Amino acid sequence: MTDADILRISGATAAEIADSIRALVERGALAPGDALPPVRTLAATLGVNRNTAVAAYRQLAAAGLVTSQGRAGTRIAGTPATPQEGFAPSTELVDVGSANPAPALLPRLEPALRALEPRPVLYGEAVIDAGLERWAREWLAPDTPRDPRLTITNGSFDAVERLLAQALTRDDAVALEDPCYLATIRTARLAGYRPLGVPVDAEGMTVEGLRAALAEGARAVVCTPRAQNPTGAGLTEARATALREVLADHPYVLVIEDDHYSLLSRHPYRSMIAPDHRRWALVRSVSKFLGPDMSLAVVASDPHTADRLAQRLSPGTTWVSHLLQRLAHALLSDPDTRASIDRAGAHYAARNAAFADRLGSRGLAVAPGDGLSLWIPVHDPAREVAARLRTRGWLVRPGDEFSIDAAAPSHHLRVTAHHLDDAAQERLAADVAASARGA
Known part of the structure; x- marks a missing residue:
């Protein structure tokens, strides 16, 4: 960033400085990858306290507009690929990271829809x-x-x-x-x-x-x-x-x-x-x-x-x-639906416990917990383990995607295995154990 670029940034408060940089990005004057001035330089140029410049950069980082790269400084971020629940259905891999409920265990809507009061609102x-x-x-x-x-x-x-x-x-x-x-x-x-x-x-x-x-x-x-x-x-x-x-x-x-x-x-x-x-x-x-x-x-x-x-x-x-x-x-006031929900909860708990046992027999101690997925500790960085599992045909979630502060690599995977039958769970457990060891 040149001296002329620095002069285009204005403001006396953190919010004003952040808004000024945001406006420069929106107008295309700053592009992804462009470096912002060091906080000391910016503070001196604008005549503000250094902490004010730090707070402005923090606001922009929290909004995902800039990234801090250590000695490489602070740079305008590109459009981030924000992790979201569920994966694209077009993948050829077996998706064990989506945390979706089992479609067969969801209640049928047709009977309730037919009985609904047609009153307009x-x-x-x-x-x-x-x-x-x-x-x-x-x-x-x-x-x-x-x-x-x-x-x-x-x-x-x-x-x-x-x-x-x-x-x-x-x-x-x-x-x-x-x-x-x-x-x-x-x-x-x-x-x-x-x-x-x-x-x-x-x-x-x-x-x-x-x-x-x-x-x-x-x-x-x-x-x-x-x-x-x-x-x-x-x-x-x-x-x-x-x-x-x-x-x-x-x-x-x-x-x-x-x-x-x-x-x-x-x-x-x-x-x-x-x-x-x-x-x-x-x-x-x-x-x-x-x-x-x-x-x-x-x-x-x-x-x-x-x-x-x-x-x-x-x-x-x-x-x-x-x-x-x-x-x-x-649906919720129907006894049959409530009974089916209870059966679904029991199914998820039983399938998670079964998969945890399969992992345990292969040296990976996992608490079944509660919910649709398991949180599996792995020795190697989770992203490396996830990459190895992709070569074996599985799509999992590395724990890094769930971290607030991703300064250190995660050593956990989130895996959804309740929808797999016993044979598929056995294959997945073997592949997770082998991938976690770097084999």
């Missing part, structure tokens, strides 16, 4: 359908700190995005599990929030990790209380109690619990939200047990959070289809 009606609201209140209220307010969103990803948007502004810090659900990472980075990774162990989000994130100024926390994606971990009662004690000194930090696996889980729901915590939300979607195309989630929250969330859900513009809501209600 007009502008100005309530955002949440009355029948679904009554059912959902019985579902969520026992697991909330106190009488909740309910609303509806287009799935858990939409819920988390809207909840964070009503509580945070650009460059605010948010505590996320590390490793973390792909959609949550994407939400934080695209919105320009500052993600603070909280390590996850077998009992869920760690106490010291949460304490450190709050000390760094986290204004929101996103936690998966069970079936944590990608690790399969779930909060124990002891861990949930300890996390509530940490949060006791931060009653106005928004705590979002994404209980995405809910009705499929083999584990009880345990919450890190204390009865007297002021800002909280519990999100439960139906995608894992009714199907990803049933893009619907119910949000239970405190009144303040509910009011601010409602401002982002306007009848007739950003509402969730009442036809979809009535279909979900018809």
